[in-house]
Amino acid sequence: MLVASIARKTLNLKRHRIRKVVEANGSIEIHLVPSKRSSLVCSGCGRRCPGYDTRKQRRWKHVPLWGIPVVLVYAPRRVQCPQCGVVMEQIPWSKGKSPLTIALSMVLATWARQIAWKVVASFYGFHWNTVRKAVKDVVNYGLAHRDIGDLLYIGVDEISRRRGHIYHTQVYDLVEKRLLWSEEGRTKVTLREFFVSIGPEQCRRIRAICCDMWAPYIDTIKEMLPKVHLVFDKFHIVQHLGKAVDTVRKEEAARLKAESPELLKKTRYIWLKNPVNLTENQRLRLSDLEKLNLKVNRAYLLKEAFRTFWDHTSPLAARMHLDQWFWWATHSRLQPMREFAWMIRRHQDHILNYFKVPIDNGAVEGLNNKAKVISHRAYGYRSAETFTLALLHGMGKLPEPPLTHRFV
Numbered sequence: 001m002l003v004a005s006i007a008r009k010t011l012n013l014k015r016h017r018i019r020k021v022v023e024a025n026g027s028i029e030i031h032l033v034p035s036k037r038s039s040l041v042c043s044g045c046g047r048r049c050p051g052y053d054t055r056k057q058r059r060w061k062h063v064p065l066w067g068i069p070v071v072l073v074y075a076p077r078r079v080q081c082p083q084c085g086v087v088m089e090q091i092p093w094s095k096g097k098s099p100l101t102i103a104l105s106m107v108l109a110t111w112a113r114q115i116a117w118k119v120v121a122s123f124y125g126f127h128w129n130t131v132r133k134a135v136k137d138v139v140n141y142g143l144a145h146r147d148i149g150d151l152l153y154i155g156v157d158e159i160s161r162r163r164g165h166i167y168h169t170q171v172y173d174l175v176e177k178r179l180l181w182s183e184e185g186r187t188k189v190t191l192r193e194f195f196v197s198i199g200p201e202q203c204r205r206i207r208a209i210c211c212d213m214w215a216p217y218i219d220t221i222k223e224m225l226p227k228v229h230l231v232f233d234k235f236h237i238v239q240h241l242g243k244a245v246d247t248v249r250k251e252e253a254a255r256l257k258a259e260s261p262e263l264l265k266k267t268r269y270i271w272l273k274n275p276v277n278l279t280e281n282q283r284l285r286l287s288d289l290e291k292l293n294l295k296v297n298r299a300y301l302l303k304e305a306f307r308t309f310w311d312h313t314s315p316l317a318a319r320m321h322l323d324q325w326f327w328w329a330t331h332s333r334l335q336p337m338r339e340f341a342w343m344i345r346r347h348q349d350h351i352l353n354y355f356k357v358p359i360d361n362g363a364v365e366g367l368n369n370k371a372k373v374i375s376h377r378a379y380g381y382r383s384a385e386t387f388t389l390a391l392l393h394g395m396g397k398l399p400e401p402p403l404t405h406r407f408v
């Protein structure tokens with residue numbers, strides 16, 4: 001029969017054969033049995049072993065055919081393995097206790113990376129939860145088989161879900177540009193969990209960690225990896241500086257509201273942007289504003305003077321630049337700029353580490369945008385666990401279970 005023959009080929013059956021294919025309850029049921037000729041294989045070590053007993057019949061959802069659900073029906077055998085003892089046989093279409101075949105998990109998970117999980121589910125006539133299980137199977141396989149033997153530079157960052165109400169701590173491999181780990185929370189305990197999960201030996205191999213000036217992360221890194229180079233992320237520092245400039249603008253706009261309400265309107269990005277990226281109109285507006293003795297203009301000049309800080313190649317020159325800038329900023333009589341300057345001074349050693357180990361979370365920025373897309377696609381990721389699954393699936397660069405037939 002043709003269906004049986006296609007099933008045999010696409011499932012790559014070797015030690016099992018199809019006993020019958022029947023139509024039952026609107027599904028195609030494929031009933032399998034062990035083929036007598038060859039012995040079974042141990043799921044623990046992969047060696048051939050004699051059978052021990054037969055377990056209760058199980059059913060697996062498989063890839064639908066012509067829109068008709070397909071179910072595999074098989075009573076798994078246990079084997080007597082000289083090394084592992086009495087264990088379950090290796091079933092080529094199945095992994096662990098999952099009610100989905102590996103092929104179906106791959107099909108659903110492949111689509112779930114591109115479109116909303118709800119849409120995937122409705123296309124294939126499954127429940128949303130089936131798609132979730134599929135992604136979980138594929139991610140678990142990937143986590144068990146990925147290679148994290150050479151983590152050298154990692155980035156720690158946070159993202160939020162549910163409109164910023166819940167934070168997740170993200171750990172990235174900065175060399176491979178992949179997400180390694182994600183968990184709800186942004187406390188000391190959250191990040192500690194990551195280091196515990198990779199083990200002390202792996203921790204010792206990490207050379208440098210890039211993160212924001214967030215005290216709980218800093219504490220945990222110092223506690224768990226006392227010898228690592230901690231580098232504060234330059235993009236976060238620039239962001240903090242931008243916020244300080246913007247605060248100066250807002251305060252000044254409020255003060256000038258009565259006499260010239262239009263003066264600083266819509267100038268936010270003019271002060272924040274890199275001058276080479278300004279549009280012609282913004283450039284003209286800026287050159288007009290520069291003629292006035294505005295506080296925000298002084299803040300802007302301070303911000304621009306900080307920009308070249310990152311171009312230094314020697315730690316000594318960078319240090320001198322910082323000292324000079326600190327003096328200027330703290331004498332600027334602009335409170336937000338002074339606060340920023342003091343923050344920089346407090347964290348100076350780890351900022352200057354950048355000139356020893358020039359890493360930044362720039363790659364992470366792109367990945368975080370991707371994370372936002374993933375979280376939009378999956379609106380309805382209510383639980384932290386599902387959110388983490390979706391992120392690892394989309395950004396973990398995880399290895400996938402091998403299939404002999406491509407179903408999608």
Ligand SMILES: [Zn+2]
Nearest residue numbers: 042045081084
């Ligand atoms: Zn074995």
